[in-house]
Every structure is written in structure tokens, then in C-alpha cells.
Amino acid sequence: MSVLRTVAVSTLAVSALALALPLPAYAADGSTPAKPGxxxxxxxxxxxxxxxxxxxxxxxxxxxxxxxxxxxxxxxxxxxxxxxxxxxxxxxxxxxxxxxxxxxxxxxxxxxxxxxxxxxxxxxxxxxxxxxxxxxxxxxxxxxxxxxxxxxxxxxxxxxxxxxxxxxxxxxxxxxxxxxxxxxxxxxxxxxxxxxxxxxxxxxxxxxxxxxxxxxxxxxxxxxxxxxxxxKPVAAVTPAAATSGAPSPSGSAAGTAQNRTAPKEAGEELAYTGSTGTTAMAAAGVTLLVAGGAAVWMTRRKRAAHARQR
Incomplete structure (x- = not known):
């Protein structure tokens, strides 16, 4: 039980750490107002x-x-x-x-x-x-x-x-x-x-x-x-809107997000739409689950071997 308890505590600690990690910061969409001269x-x-x-x-x-x-x-x-x-x-x-x-x-x-x-x-x-x-x-x-x-x-x-x-x-x-x-x-x-x-x-x-x-x-x-x-005055800046391939209301495709090239691969699309933090958390969870399962299997195997020796 001590091993299982240790695995459980470790899993909770690492999960909390994963939740505490900041999600990637993206520039807010919208226009930068003009600055008068x-x-x-x-x-x-x-x-x-x-x-x-x-x-x-x-x-x-x-x-x-x-x-x-x-x-x-x-x-x-x-x-x-x-x-x-x-x-x-x-x-x-x-x-x-x-x-x-x-x-x-x-x-x-x-x-x-x-x-x-x-x-x-x-x-x-x-x-x-x-x-x-x-x-x-x-x-x-x-x-x-x-x-x-x-x-x-x-x-x-x-x-x-x-x-x-x-x-x-x-x-x-x-x-x-x-x-x-x-x-x-x-x-x-x-x-x-x-x-x-x-x-x-x-x-x-x-x-x-x-x-x-x-x-x-x-x-x-x-x-x-x-x-x-x-x-000199500073002109207003309007960043290009993010796109997922769908046409804009005007009939033309919207521009890609500012400071970011358009995604090419499916995996990249997931990160581009803001799921990077979720993906990292899911991967961490899978890793912890596998590690916990392995620890339980090893504990049970040791107990069985100990019982046969008796």
C-alpha cells in the first residue's frame, strides 16, 4: 500500500503542477488606436x-x-x-x-x-x-x-x-x-x-x-x-484576423493571426487554435497513468513472489 500511496501522491502533485503551468500567451485581437502627433x-x-x-x-x-x-x-x-x-x-x-x-x-x-x-x-x-x-x-x-x-x-x-x-x-x-x-x-x-x-x-x-x-x-x-x-502621428494598426480556412463574411478568406504563419499540419492546427496547454496536460496525464500502472503491476508481482517463497 505504501507504494500505491506514493504513486497516488506523486500523480496528484504532478497533475497540480501541470494545471499551474501558464497557457501560451497570444496577442489580443483588435485594433491599436492611432497616436496623435x-x-x-x-x-x-x-x-x-x-x-x-x-x-x-x-x-x-x-x-x-x-x-x-x-x-x-x-x-x-x-x-x-x-x-x-x-x-x-x-x-x-x-x-x-x-x-x-x-x-x-x-x-x-x-x-x-x-x-x-x-x-x-x-x-x-x-x-x-x-x-x-x-x-x-x-x-x-x-x-x-x-x-x-x-x-x-x-x-x-x-x-x-x-x-x-x-x-x-x-x-x-x-x-x-x-x-x-x-x-x-x-x-x-x-x-x-x-x-x-x-x-x-x-x-x-x-x-x-x-x-x-x-x-x-x-x-x-x-x-x-x-x-x-x-x-509625427502614429497610424492605427489593425491586426489580421485568425482563420481556420473558412471564408470571411465578405467572401474572402480572413488573414492569419498576427505574428503567426498559417498552420500546415493537423498537429500544428491543434496548437494554433489554443489547445497547446490542453495537449501538454493530456500527455502528462497519459505518462502518469502508465507510470502508475507499472508501479501497481510491479508491487503485485513482488507480493506474489513473496507468497510463493513462503
Missing amino acids: KASAVTAELALNVTLLNAVKVPVEVALNKVESPAQRDGAMLTATVDGVDNGKPVNLVKAQVGKSVTKVDDKLATASVQLVGADVHVPGLPLTTLLGLDAMSTEVTCPVDGQPTAKVTAPVKLTVLGKSVTVGLNSPTHVDVPAIGSVDVEFSKKTVTSSTAAASALEVQVSINPLNLNVAKVDGKVTVAGVSCE
């Missing part, structure tokens, strides 16, 4: 650190016409009050004839564009000296759902930096030194394009000046002019 644009953005004469640092982070898809904004003036500068009076940071940021997104395309005309950009401490002066400048990026993203920048007709006329280079930043004021590095047409995104800025300006005016000892940081970016 993204787009952003800013006419001008200033990220500066203003150090006052008493060594107090005042961050200045402001933007003109900063929008995210889908939206647009028109604005030609950017004014900010900087603590400790010019007795708390508003500082005109950007003044333009035209400033426009536009973003658009749908299931086919994401775009962003900026147009800037007749603009002057100032920094705190230099109210009478224009950091940047430009006649006209524009940027545009496009991210189509079924194409390569693109970025385009139109150069300004005229550009001045701290009152000096400047011709910006295409391959490296242009460095401008102004005695008794400081230095400015101007990078034109900075673009980044990948398989799914695009970004561009008409001008990126690194500022390091010492105006010593209006209680300002130093200004450093970055100014971005006409910055845009986009990310």
Missing part, C-alpha cells in the same frame, strides 16, 4: 541669470508666443518685471512688428512654424543697446505620418548683435565681442531631424555680458529665437 513653437524665449551689483542672482525665464499643438498665438511685445532691476519698472525684452507661432496636428501630419519680423531683443541692464536686431526670420518643421520629418529655417535679411552688423555662419557659432560690455555667441539654423521628430531654431544665442547699468552687474544665459519642434 505633437507640435510646439515659440517666437522668442529667454533663459537668463541676472546678477545684481549686490551679487544677488535673479533668474529670468520668459517666452513670447509659446504654444503647443494644436494652437497658435500672435504677439509682438514681451515685457517682464525683473526684481531689483531699474527700480521694479517693466523691462521690454522683445519688441517686434510681427510675431506669430502656429502649431497644427491631425492624424496625418504635425507641423509647427514661427514668423518674426522687425524684432529687437533686449536684456536687463542694457535698455538702450539691442542685444539682437533682425529684419525677418522664420522656421518650420513638418512630421508626416508616412514620411520623413523635415526642418526649414529662413535666414534673416539683416542681423545685428549688440549694435554690430553680423553675418552668421552655417557650420559654427559666430562670436561677437563688444568692449566694456561682453561677448555673444550666435548659432544660426540649429536643426535636429530623426525618423519620427524634427526640431529647429532660427537663432540660439549664448550671452555673457557685464553692463554695470540699472543695478545689473552681469547677465548670462541663452536666448532662443523662432524655435519649433514636432513629433
